[in-house]
Amino acid sequence: MTEALSSSKETEVCCADKQNEIIEEELGELEKDEIELFDDYLEMIMTFGYITLFASAFPFGTTITALFIYMETKQDAFKLTTVTKRPFSRKAYDTGVWEITLDFFTILSIFTNMVLCCFASNQIDAIVPQLKKYEKGS
Numbered sequence: 637m638t639e640a641l642s643s644s645k646e647t648e649v650c651c652a653d654k655q656n657e658i659i660e661e662e663l664g665e666l667e668k669d670e671i672e673l674f675d676d677y678l679e680m681i682m683t684f685g686y687i688t689l690f691a692s693a694f695p696f697g698t699t700i701t702a703l704f705i706y707m708e709t710k711q712d713a714f715k716l717t718t719v720t721k722r723p724f725s726r727k728a729y730d731t732g733v734w735e736i737t738l739d740f741f742t743i744l745s746i747f748t749n750m751v752l753c754c755f756a757s758n759q760i761d762a763i764v765p766q767l768k769k770y771e772k773g774s
Contacts, residue, residue: 681734681738
């Protein structure tokens with residue numbers, strides 16, 4: 637009988653220790669900084685802009701950027717698990733104004749890459765002959 641009582645007391649102590657450990661972990665989570673999603677989105681948009689707007693000028697840049705994005709992913713995972721609070725999840729149907737910005741960069745990149753390709757070759761001379769005098773000095 638006394639063994640059963642001591643066993644149940646040990647179980648209670650073990651459960652209480654586990655509960656205290658969980659409470660301390662959650663209190664530690666509350667002390668962490670809030671995550672700044674704006675900075676993460678801005679960084680992604682800038683990277684997308686550099687890749688798309690200047691892809692024809694520096695094609696190897698896409699490969700280099702892919703390596704940096706991989707490292708950034710690991711850094712963000714570390715930040716989300718150890719440094720900042722867990723983000724509060726909310727339902728969203730799109731990315732808001734960031735989607736418009738991405739669409740703008742996509743359309744703008746078509747024109748910038750066309751201009752870069754035409755200016756680097758002799759095709760621009762047939763389309764706009766006035767620019768031929770600027771080509772020699774560049």
